[in-house]
Structure formats: C-alpha cells, structure tokens
Amino acid sequence: MESPSFITVPVPLGDRAYDILVGRGLIATAGSRIAALGARAAAIVTDEHVGPLYAEALARSLNDQGLRTSVTTLPPGEATKSYASLEQVCDAVLAARIERGDLVVALGGGVIGDLAGFAAAVVRRGVRFVQVPTSLLSQVDSSVGGKTGINSRHGKNLVGAFHQPSLVLADTALLDTLPIREMRAGYAEVAKYGLIDDERFFAWCEANWQGVFTGGPERDEAVAQSCRAKADVVVRDEHENGDRALLNLGHTFGHALERITRYDSARLVHGEGVAIGLALAFRFSASLGLCPAADAQRVEAHLSAAGLPTRLSHVPGGCGTADELLDAMAQDKKVKGGALTFILARRIGQSFIAPGIEADKVRTFLESELNPSRS
Template identity: 75%
Template sequence: MTESSTHPVPLTVHVPLDAGRAYDILIGRELIETAGAQMAALGARRAAIVTDENVAALYGDRLRESLERAGLGSGVVTVAPGEGSKSYAGYAQVCDGLLALKVERGDLVVALGGGVVGDLAGFAAATLRRGVRFVQVPTSLLAQVDSSVGGKTGINAPLGKNLIGAFHQPRLVLADTAALDTLSEREMRAGYAEVAKYGLIADAGFFDWCESNWRGIFSGGPEREEAVAACCRAKAAVVTRDEREDGERALLNLGHTFGHALERLTGYDSARLVHGEGVAIGTALAFRFSARLGLCPGQDAGRVANHLALAGLPTRLQAVPGGCGDADALLDAMAQDKKVRDGALTFILARGIGQSFIAPGIDRAEVRAFLQGELAADPRP
C-alpha cells in the first residue's frame, strides 16, 4: 500500500496459511480511513459492514466514506452492543440483514467492532451462501490482539460460550490503533488481559516487557503498536502450525476454562463481567492452581496476579459482582468447555511464566477442592 504523509505506513504481520488463504494484519493509526483501498485491492466490488450501535456512531460513517472513495458499494447491518448479540437471535439478525443487502459470495462482509462483532459477523460470513469472504476491522484492544486473528468465529449457546461456530479465516485484518483512543478504561483493561496472556504462555521476555511498558499501551504511545504486533505475530505462528486447534492452539486458551465458566454463570452480563475480566481471573486461577499442584513456583503465581491487579484487573472469584456461585456450579459450567475430552477436564496450566502447557484429565475432586479454597480465600490479589 502506498501511504501519504498523513497516513503512516502500518506494521504488517503475515499469516502464511496454505491453499491461497494467507492474509495480512495491518497495525497502525488511521487505517479506517484507508480501508476502502485495501478492500478494493482484494477484488471486491461491494462490502457489507456488520457493527454494533456504539461503534457505528463512532466509525460507521468513516468506514463507509472510505469504501465509497474506493468505488465500493456498501450497506450496514447493526446489532445491539454487548455479549447478548452473540446468540442465535443475533446470528439470525445478521444473516437476514446480509441477505436483505443481497450479499454475494464475491462480496466482503466487514466486521467493524470488538470481539463480539468479529465472532458474530465471521460466523455469519462462514455460513451465508456456504461461505462469503470477510475482513476484520477490530476496534477494541482485545479484538486487535486476539479474537480478530486466526479464523475462530461463533456464537454462544445457553449452555456455554462459543459452542456454536466455524473456522473461517479473514482475508485481511485492519487494526486501527487510533480506535482504541475512544475505549473506556475498563475496556482497555479487559483487552490488556489478553496481551499479558501471550507472555505467560510461551514468552517470558514479553511478559517482562509488559511489566515495564503496559502504561504506554494504555496511553497510546508506540508501545501500543508494538504490543499489538507482538501478540499478532505470536498468534499467527500458532495458527499456522495448528489452525483448527488439534494441538498447541489450545494454549491460547490460558485462563479461559475458568473465565468462560464465570461468563456463563454471570449470564454474559457485561455490567457484571466482560470477557477480559473473566480471562484475568481465570489466568490468576490457572497459575495458583498450578502452584497448588506443585507445578509452578508460588512466586510466579503471585507475580502474575500482582501485575494484572496493577493494571486494574480482577484476580479473585470474589471480585465478580453478585458472586459466581459455589464450587459445584463452577465445575458444572466448566463441563461445557470445548477442551473436555471423554468427560474429563482439560486445563492450560503452567510450570512458570512463559511455560504453559496443556494438562488433560485433571481430577475433578482436585479442582473442586481448589475452587472451595479460592472462594474462602482472602479476596486481595
């Protein structure tokens, strides 16, 4: 892409999938203004934007104007903000809206928003006319560093999170980091839980960097682009080796077994708990559980919880507004986790910071005893 002086050249992370499915992630400021030219380069003539009411008010017109400047016809499907739209009803609404716009297989579905919109629009694109091309334009930190990359799409079911879905890779990801300037502090903190996660999985050096530079990510310094690019490179490498989560890609779910259970038990009510907050609590729990099992040094578990708390994230079950039920309720919610095999729980645990691993067949009684202790523990980090 040729950029003018007003649009700095973005960072690029390449996702080298086979069979002509490779794509680029572009990371930088003001990418929404140049999105139309990028999408026209994909050979599309029309693009249908899927977004939520809040994001539409901020960026909907800017994206449509960019598409029009590039000669692309466009339409918009708008859903209510929040996890409630990532449902059977929300999926039907988006599909019906795209069909009303007469979206064809050669057109583009453009997900403009956070993780909810990306997952929902991606799943609609995966299934509409048995597969329509789509582009991710993530506007939250969480979506830019994690959910917009890798092709996981889907919706929630009453029995659990992300249980209905498909793998459907985007053709392009445009991570406009200027969009993060409009996020609330809570949304930035929630996204940061996924940033820290990448260091905790397999890159202790990146976690060290996060401990020193997290404030720059929040304030919009160059650290923001560096962090997004680092996370995208890490995820792209894993996705290229294990696209459909048959092995190591499950490591990206560090903290999510606990976190998804908490989201289900709070009814996906974002006023009580958003995804990144669930991941933060779940990550702290995963490290404390690892320490309890003698796998991880206790000081590493404490360091993880202390850093997440310093960034303003919850790290204890008692931090969930309105409570999260007892140990048995949590276990029942975990039983719907996608990593369950033959009824046995699988967790992502750690031998230390940057040393996470897949731990299948964890004894339910051990988990129950751990959760009971956590519920009765001092609620401080």
C-alpha cells in the same frame, strides 16, 4: 491522519493467507485497502457504540472505491452473540445481495467480529470477510485466527466455524476513546501471550504496560507482538488439534465465570474473566506443585497493577459455589470424554496442556479460592 508507517504481520496459510496491519490511522485508508481485495460489494456489520463513530465514514470510503455497501447495526454486548442476531445478520447480508466474491466487514469488537465472521462462514456456504477490530481485545485476539461463532444457553462460543478473514485492519488510534474498563479487559489477552511461552514479553509488559494504555509506540508494539504470537500458533494448528489450545490459558476458568454471570457485561466482561482465569491457572498450578508460588504471585501482581480482577471474590454479585463452577466448566469445548482439560504452567512463559484433571482436585482448589480463610 495515517502515521508514516504501520506494522504488517503476515498469516501464511497458503491460499487463505492474509495480512494483519497494525498502526494509527489505518481506518482512513480502509476503503482502498478493502477494495484491493477485488469485491464489488461490502456488507458492514457493527454495533450501536461503534457504528455512530465510524460506520458512515467507512461506508463512504468504500463507496468512493466503487463498492456497493450496506450497514447493519446491532446492540452492543455479549448477549448479541445469539441465534437471533445471527439470523438478523445473515438475512441482512442476503438482502444486500452479497455474493461469494464479495465481503462482510466486521466493524467492532470481539462480539461483532465473532458474529459477523460466523455469518460470513455460513451465508452462501461461505463468503469472504474483513476484520476492522475496534477494541484492544479484538485487535490482539479475536480478530486473528478465524474462530467465529455465537453463544448457546449451554456455554460460550459453542456454535461456530473456522473461517479465516481476508484482511485485518487494527487501527490502534481507535483505542484512544475506548473506556478504561475495555482497555484493561483487552490487556489481559496481551499479558496472556507472555505467560504462554514468552517470559521476555511478559517482562516487557511489566515495564511498558502504561504506554499501551496511553497510546504511545508501546501500544502498536504490544498489538503487533500479540498478533505475531497468535499467528504463529494458528499457522501450526489452525483447527485447535494441538498447540492452539495453549491460547486458552485462563479461559476454562474465565468462560465458566462468564456463564455463571450469564454474560452480563455489567458484572463481568470477557477480558476480566480471562484475567481472573490467568491468575487462577497459575495459583492452581502452584497448588499442584507444578509452578513456583512466586510466579503465581508475580502474575497476580502485574494484572492487579493494570487494574484487572484476579480473585473470584472480585466478581460483582458472586460467582456461585465450587460445584456450580465445575458444572459450568463441564460445558467447555476443551472437555474431552468428560474429563477437564486445563492449560497449566510450570513457570511464566512455560504453559502446557494438561488433560484429564480430576474434578475433585479442581473442586478442592475452587473451594479454597472461594473460602480463603479456611485454607
């Protein structure tokens, strides 16, 4: 059943403006909400975990509203963000006779959202799409802002496009059955928003994180506040030419760890990489004399309390050498002119873009993290 109220977060991007709806039970009315966008057909893209739970009901609700529907189901996991899967989805969308006025509906977590969104961006040179995110991470981060893409052997998300959705339906009740590991991974992105520029929200997280996990009203508020924070940045800097890079706090380290572990979700999922990256970013900032050590300790303490990894030694099977990590960072999208750009911090809630960080300083820091007894 849908709750009596839900939260609307607008993303005012002119003729590409859209709403993010947050609340329990939204998927029950997804058919009418999606039909209101005026399409005649919808191609649902999902995965083998989410599809059996929700795809049939979603397709039926769209059919009831007069939309012709199809369902494409893919394997779960980061490895699905590939050229082969992109080809499969594009062909399925074309086979479903989706036209520019129709819709691709991404029903799943961040992998499905990124992949289906990219397919929507390139099929017929762009068709509309709707995000129905089913993980905490996708509800607070990847479903908002129009970044779509796939991974390359050279690194994560290196092939993609900016393509804004027409609607985001974040049904927080869908998280009730999410495995605890996935909840924790998504929570890393929630905490990130406080660390970037909102110390009060981070303090709120420290006091209320358990309610986010158990499904109380704190969950809706955390998702909505995260979406507001991201929407504000996206409206200011849609194509990541400036402030939007702040959203990558922790990601330069995190993406390198994902590449080192070859996107093996058994070892490391994205949110876990981000959690380690957030802790590393604050410890690196402290090592450079930019940030109080107490703030770095506070970040690590909160992430650890939520059950997240915070150290390189927490990566199962190891994460290589300092030079291997540096090499992985060199393929990051935030590299300009061969120089590494990090998002660092002066305090909790005071992050900033730090271009041109010398590789030797990063190497020294990574070596101290990999060999703490020697530092």
